[in-house]
Amino acid sequence: MSNVPSAIADEARPRLPRGVRLVHNEAQGGWVLLAPERVFKADAIAAEIVKRCTGEATFADIVDDLVRTYSAPRERILADVTALLRGLADKKLLEL
Amino acid sequence: MIGGTENRATPPMPRPAGEQGEKIIHRPIGLLAELTHRCPLGCPYCSNPLVLDPRQAELDTQTWARVFAEAAALGVLQVHLSGGEPGARRDLVEITEAAHRCGLYTNLITSAVGIATSTLLRLAEIGLDHVQISIQDSEPASADHIAGYRGAFARKRALALEVVRLKILLTVNVVVHRSNIDRIGEMVALARDLGASRVEIAHVQYYGWALRNRAALMPSAEQVARALKAVDELRRRYQGELVIDAVAPDYYARFPKPCVGGWGQRSLNVTPAGKVLPCHAAESIPGLEFWSVREHSLADIWTSSPAFNAFRGTDWMQEPCRTCARRDIDFGGCRCQAFALTGDARAADPVCHLSPSHEQVIALAAMQHGAPYLYRTSAGAAA
Numbered sequence: 001m002s003n004v005p006s007a008i009a010d011e012a013r014p015r016l017p018r019g020v021r022l023v024h025n026e027a028q029g030g031w032v033l034l035a036p037e038r039v040f041k042a043d044a045i046a047a048e049i050v051k052r053c054t055g056e057a058t059f060a061d062i063v064d065d066l067v068r069t070y071s072a073p074r075e076r077i078l079a080d081v082t083a084l085l086r087g088l089a090d091k092k093l094l095e096l
Numbered sequence: 097m098i099g100g101t102e103n104r105a106t107p108p109m110p111r112p113a114g115e116q117g118e119k120i121i122h123r124p125i126g127l128l129a130e131l132t133h134r135c136p137l138g139c140p141y142c143s144n145p146l147v148l149d150p151r152q153a154e155l156d157t158q159t160w161a162r163v164f165a166e167a168a169a170l171g172v173l174q175v176h177l178s179g180g181e182p183g184a185r186r187d188l189v190e191i192t193e194a195a196h197r198c199g200l201y202t203n204l205i206t207s208a209v210g211i212a213t214s215t216l217l218r219l220a221e222i223g224l225d226h227v228q229i230s231i232q233d234s235e236p237a238s239a240d241h242i243a244g245y246r247g248a249f250a251r252k253r254a255l256a257l258e259v260v261r262l263k264i265l266l267t268v269n270v271v272v273h274r275s276n277i278d279r280i281g282e283m284v285a286l287a288r289d290l291g292a293s294r295v296e297i298a299h300v301q302y303y304g305w306a307l308r309n310r311a312a313l314m315p316s317a318e319q320v321a322r323a324l325k326a327v328d329e330l331r332r333r334y335q336g337e338l339v340i341d342a343v344a345p346d347y348y349a350r351f352p353k354p355c356v357g358g359w360g361q362r363s364l365n366v367t368p369a370g371k372v373l374p375c376h377a378a379e380s381i382p383g384l385e386f387w388s389v390r391e392h393s394l395a396d397i398w399t400s401s402p403a404f405n406a407f408r409g410t411d412w413m414q415e416p417c418r419t420c421a422r423r424d425i426d427f428g429g430c431r432c433q434a435f436a437l438t439g440d441a442r443a444a445d446p447v448c449h450l451s452p453s454h455e456q457v458i459a460l461a462a463m464q465h466g467a468p469y470l471y472r473t474s475a476g477a478a479a
Contacts, residue, residue: 017263017265017293018225018263018264018265019264020265021225023173023199025173028123028125028173034201034225036225036228036265036294037203037296037341039125039126039174091339092265092293
């Protein structure tokens with residue numbers, strides 16, 4: 001397993017499967033991703049990415065949207081989003 | 097950006113000044129709701145207590161609904177609906193719906209025996225998030241023999257397929273011991289074929305009823321070594337396809353498990369009759385005072401009940417735990433195991449190689465015999 005995650009197709013429509021939910025919880029101090037017998041704390045950026053994984057938007061749309069929102073270089077956003085989504089998909093927390 | 101499982105620190109609870117000393121009380125993340133002790137299976141490794149709560153002592157639907165609302169307010173995110181067999185409750189759908197309405201993630205932990213397909217359909221409609229089904233072996237005859245229930249394997253297969261058909265995420269749980277540990281590969285392949293997304297491989301935890309069958313369940317050191325290697329290989333083979341979580345075999349470990357993520361740190365457990373425990377087996381420790389949801393709110397129990405504060409933090413520790421570099425990693429291991437094996441709940445879990453009683457664990461692991469299982473019957477929990 002290398003450290004560089006494999007690319008995600010522009011036309012992929014990432015979505016959370018049933019049984020994986022992103023929720024905001026005041027008592028736990030922010031965003032959490034709820035999954036089978038697991039709870040992952042999500043920082044604000046991760047939450048912004050996962051929120052966009054609705055199954056509607058394509059991967060390219062999501063990256064473009066984040067580039068606009070954060071005024072950051074596209075290649076950096078692309079690398080960050082790819083790493084996050086690949087990591088989630090490997091854990092069966094995301095469908096690509 | 098997203099990391100860790102259920103072991104991240106959460107914001108401390110607000111609490112009355114001066115009442116809890118220096119103990120930091122975190123908010124619980126998970127609640128294990130033991131809806132009933134009744135169960136059609138008789139598994140020899142059952143870790144439920146020797147004395148089971150009878151049906152007439154079980155909490156009613158409304159009380160569970162109140163407990164879930166209090167849990168959500170306390171910060172609990174996930175509810176694990178368990179037992180016994182939760183399907184033995186006729187109000188399982190109403191109970192699950194009550195948890196779901198509070199925004200809680202609902203996880204049904206079932207043997208599959210006693211959950212009708214129509215019940216599963218209703219659970220799916222009201223928003224059940226996840227199902228965990230236990231499988232005793234990959235070979236039907238052996239699986240039914242271990243469960244003490246003819247036809248259990250076939251029913252498990254059928255319900256698992258139905259869960260996947262309904263697009264509910266499925267975890268297959270396999271408890272491994274001497275008679276099935278050599279088929280971990282086959283059991284994981286079965287889980288994959290059923291469409292599970294996650295497999296939990298758990299070595300027997302010797303508590304409650306399981307203690308009676310310890311010598312009959314204990315695998316050999318060679319079996320354990322082969323199993324660890326097999327799990328590594330399976331993880332590589334099913335990378336990206338199946339998540340494989342493995343619980344280490346206590347009696348063959350060098351360090352103890354961080355039991356329940358630390359006593360009174362992450363989770364709570366409500367018994368069928370309403371007692372709230374820091375862990376599943378906590379009632380095996382004599383002298384602890386447990387409070388009930390019938391008399392106290394969950395928040396009150398979490399912060400103030402004597403049982404929850406008994407082993408919170410590190411003040412209770414003795415040597416070698418007190419000055420150990422790992423004391424905040426494994427919290428001295430399991431209090432119930434420390435008591436069961438040393439007679440002192442404050443001792444280091446003797447699974448730890450630093451424990452003065454560790455030799456005893458090695459000796460117990462070497463005690464293996466082929467005597468027939470002592471099956472659990474639900475007579476103790478019958479109405």
